[in-house]
Amino acid sequence: MEQEAYVMGIDTGKTGAVGLVSENGAFLAVFDVPLDEVGWIELGNEIEAAYGRPKAVFVEQVNPGVFTKKGQKARTQGVISAFNMGGQYRMACLWAASFGVRWDTVPPGTWKKTFGLIKKEKEDSRQYARRLFPDAPLERKKDHNRAEGLLIGEWGRKYGL
Numbered sequence: 001m002e003q004e005a006y007v008m009g010i011d012t013g014k015t016g017a018v019g020l021v022s023e024n025g026a027f028l029a030v031f032d033v034p035l036d037e038v039g040w041i042e043l044g045n046e047i048e049a050a051y052g053r054p055k056a057v058f059v060e061q062v063n064p065g066v067f068t069k070k071g072q073k074a075r076t077q078g079v080i081s082a083f084n085m086g087g088q089y090r091m092a093c094l095w096a097a098s099f100g101v102r103w104d105t106v107p108p109g110t111w112k113k114t115f116g117l118i119k120k121e122k123e124d125s126r127q128y129a130r131r132l133f134p135d136a137p138l139e140r141k142k143d144h145n146r147a148e149g150l151l152i153g154e155w156g157r158k159y160g161l
Contacts, residue, residue: 006054008099010152060148
């Protein structure tokens with residue numbers, strides 16, 4: 001049986017996720033990101049065994065910066081937090097390159113604008129992805145990163161290829 005072509009989206013970070021979206025826009029799978037190098041290798045092997053190589057991979061571009069929550073003052077990201085985030089981001093980029101297919105980074109503002117999610121809460125991303133991918137396991141509030149991995153994959157499928 002021939003494997004279906006798909007695009008992979010990666011929401012980086014300690015609680016990020018990898019979303020697989022078929023070439024026709026259907027949900028295929030979603031995985032929580034590993035926290036170490038061995039986990040990334042194992043996940044890559046698992047994905048390739050089950051789905052083959054992706055057509056393309058899109059990694060959310062991250063930069064250390066200033067963050068705000070509604071009703072709170074802006075705060076800057078701490079050094080340790082920025083270091084950890086940067087490490088996961090570079091790991092995701094290297095992992096994406098290891099598939100030997102086209103891969104690219106996409107700033108959050110780019111893919112979020114496409115889906116009307118600029119200046120929205122993470123819960124809005126989860127609800128949007130639930131409507132777009134009703135079969136995806138996005139029931140829990142903490143599944144917002146899975147939702148964003150899938151939305152990055154969908155952005156890549158529609159606009160990044």
